[in-house]
Amino acid sequence: MADPIPRRPDASRQRNLSRILRRIHVAPATRSDLTRLTGLNRSTIGTLVADLTERGLAIEDDASSAGQIGRPSPLVRPSDRPVAMTVNPEIDAITVGVVQLGGRVLRKDRIEVSHRPSVAEAVAVTAEAVARISADLAGDHDVVGLGAAVPGIVRMPDGFVRIAPHLGWRDVAFGEQLQAATGLPVQAANDAILGAQAEWIFGAGRGSDDLLYVNGGASGIGGGIVSGGAPLRGASGHAGEIGHVTVRRGGSLDSAGQQGTLESEVHRAGLLRALGLPTASPDEFERILLASKAGAVTSEVHRQIDSLVVALATAVNLLNPSRIVLGGFLGSLAAVDLRRIRDGVAAHSLDPLWDGVDIRRSQLGSDLLTIGAAQLPIEALIAGL
Amino acid sequence: MADPIPRRPDASRQRNLSRILRRIHVAPATRSDLTRLTGLNRSTIGTLVADLTERGLAIEDDASSAGQIGRPSPLVRPSDRPVAMTVNPEIDAITVGVVQLGGRVLRKDRIEVSHRPSVAEAVAVTAEAVARISADLAGDHDVVGLGAAVPGIVRMPDGFVRIAPHLGWRDVAFGEQLQAATGLPVQAANDAILGAQAEWIFGAGRGSDDLLYVNGGASGIGGGIVSGGAPLRGASGHAGEIGHVTVRRGGSLDSAGQQGTLESEVHRAGLLRALGLPTASPDEFERILLASKAGAVTSEVHRQIDSLVVALATAVNLLNPSRIVLGGFLGSLAAVDLRRIRDGVAAHSLDPLWDGVDIRRSQLGSDLLTIGAAQLPIEALIAGL
DNA sequence: CGCCTTCGTTGCGCGGCACGACATACTGGG
């Protein structure tokens, strides 16, 4: 019943163009692939691809030679001209990136900051980096927009940051300010939601239409949901906050001041403490965690997994996903004992819903949020024409 | 002139016909309403409505104008000829119903059974009732299909019942058997999911695009989700099983043998026990519950609400709904102390996600599952135009 | 080297929709 669609001319054409561009954004395809995937006629695909090529959004490669019988079909892939810029403000750095259609990260500048950046500082640093990078790109690429992945709760249509506890931001119009400072169309969303989209399209979630992504960050746990082949947004774009799901009565407090939630029970700090480390990079952390045989470490890992599975099983019962992807330090937990996670979720969820659920760790590593943030302007480009 | 060539409507035509039929199924609308809501041209709406009228799916009323200036626009409403048949097998009765487009329940036959019906018995009783009712309807109505609301976990595309603990059914092709026995196209789904759709379209969920419906039945708790203006299905159509969400560690067992889940903590039986009643009809139950001032009852109500809110808050954090509808005995709990429910969910969910959530009790009463089950064949009719 | 298969290309026809012109029905004021 999502009906109130402001009708644009050529709705059908537009929709077919979007379908094709979205497909080749996810993965290049030959023209004959496109005819099969869309159900459209060969001749129609021809005109549509020509249209996309004329607009500078797609290119055709003759490099097929797939050994197939019959006339070879040219490979259609996204043009490398259009790019999305991205920003990911964090506690100790602001990362600005450039991503092509097709998901390739062209550039990623990590700008270290000496202290937790205020909104104004984040906007200023971003605007400066965007201007510098834009100058470098000029002539070779067209920037279609700026996507921001914010570690906090971001209202979806307008990029208004409700709360970003880690950054200390609250009720700030980050999207608007960024748009004013950069002159680019800006969209912002929660980082885990964007991470979910990145893993869904280009990572461990590929091929699944019903995905739950859960990310373990230094400051908390976030999540993102894909359901029925589309990102699940909820009423205000906040869906997926699995970190604040209750897993037990009592217990310690999480970043939102609540007791017994997933992120109050499962956190990187507890593992570091058990390992006797003050801090560690993600790679280092996982290496040491995997190498450790200490009983204290094993028991902390088990304790955290036993809380994690309760939250995952809850999500399985509610959402009936076909795949769960674990990112951040939760991916490290999966590396240590994926079996315990699977068995635990199986035990706490209903059999018919657990049936066929695949739990994996994430694949995209440090490009995750850059690719995810780029998805905002790229999807806007795709849907808009 | 009769067209010798069977017209195969274009995809775009089909979509527009579906949009219009779906709209007037939800609520009658004037032609001018339809032009505004769909964005289509007046003339196009004219041909589309004429098409629906010719097919016997819609009728136009020369509605007395509502005092509007200008030429009055005729009211378009669904025809009363097409009807959906429904069946709802329960432990002590099998209810077979007839529902029109527009959601009006024409008939509802409750066939009492002396013992818990086996699948074969349920199919036989249903087939007999369907045949009898069909004979009565013949000439006046066209049956478009049969929808089944089953208290259990039902695989979505094919109506295969994985588990219906209350009925003692397990892995039976209920949908197929029903189809063979009745000769009608059959679709089946979980009862709470269908209840959610009924409340969404015709009940307390009207107007919300992001809805959580939670139903408290005699044998357990089920739920259904609407997200982004469409029912949330999940990978196999099982999404919404909130009854088996964990709300505490330990505790007693639920119908699936799990500990500390919502339905192991919140159940009608506990309230009946506190009231000192062996059994009671839903209406009677609520009347006595509301009248009771005993401390044991109040404390049991509080105990159950305090568990309920944990599950609801979990769903709020995961799904970001804009409305929650409570049905069955959970509606009675809401009648007793809605305030405590609201405050509890608020306390356990994140502020930005709680913001604007409306918690209500259900409205459709005993027609709930009949209307919900009818939604299956009706939506198939609408989508299949 | 010729046949087969598959795919791109071109011209044609159809169906759906928007648009403009005209007809129609109701409100409200004189």
Add this chain to the structure above:
DNA sequence: CCCAGTATGTCGTGCCGCGCAACGAAGGCG
């Protein structure tokens, strides 16, 4: 009671997007 104003239904026209069929191109295979 009539007339202006307004909103809407109806009809004819034209555009556009797509499917279809015939033809040509490009590679595999014997």
